[in-house]
Amino acid sequence: MIFYFSGTGNSLWAAEKISIAQGQKLFSIADEIKKNNFEYTLDDSELVGFVFPIYAWNAPKMVVDFINKLKLKNYKANYTFAISTCEANVGYTMRNLKDTLNSKGLELDSGFSIAMPSNYIILTHVKSKTSIEAILDTAEERIEEINTSIDKRENKFEITLGHFPYIKSKLINPLFMKYGIKPKKFFASNSCISCGLCEKVCPTNNIKVDGKPKWGTNCTQCLACINRCPKKAIEYGKSTRDKGRYYNPRCKK
């Protein structure tokens, strides 16, 4: 079974490819949390996989919270892997994830990172279509390599750490979690047609569309709302003004 979290399709695209190649069931972490479902029964040969984006050099809080509540019945050291999609590097994400899993009596046998286009339009600009397609071509090859490693049940960690992983994952990440997520900064411009898509795609049920969308405080900053609005009507303060929006063009969901 493969558990995934994705705001803008990169991780979902990778998770779907791996789940098809490996013949594994796919579960959306956001949907499972909404259903309050944390218990799963494993077959002896079943894999356990986690696929998610990197947020400030760590796994999203939702993913960590989900794993902390996870109960895997019939777990017999089933081969377990994690894949993080990122723009550039992941710091000590896999080390932290391994600690979280170990504290629950679960192992992490392998970990991989895949470079994908950035969806963090608060700080970056969306790349050109040509660059996005080139990055996704390389990512597709990488997904195939990862599939081969999983086929062989390899025990390896192939990740782009980046410079100063300790500082990024252990010091900057907690600061980002405390001060970097400001849902009050989201607003909808007059282009908003009240279609309700932002409410539907929000993984934390943090948006209510009553006329215009309103944001609560439970934001994980996946940026699904802002990137997926069909009218580009959602902004985050002044940071996203006149910038493009990103959703993985190869992800069909």
Ligand SMILES: Cc1cc2nc3c(=O)[nH]c(=O)nc-3n(C[C@H](O)[C@H](O)[C@H](O)COP(=O)(O)O)c2cc1C
């Ligand atoms: C809040 C936030 C923080 C991010 N932090 C990082 C980071 O630390 N390192 C990195 O390489 N990419 C970072 N990114 C980029 C995403 O990890 C990357 O685009 C990912 O593939 C998005 O996956 P998704 O489409 O499945 O949501 C960040 C994105 C967001 C929204």
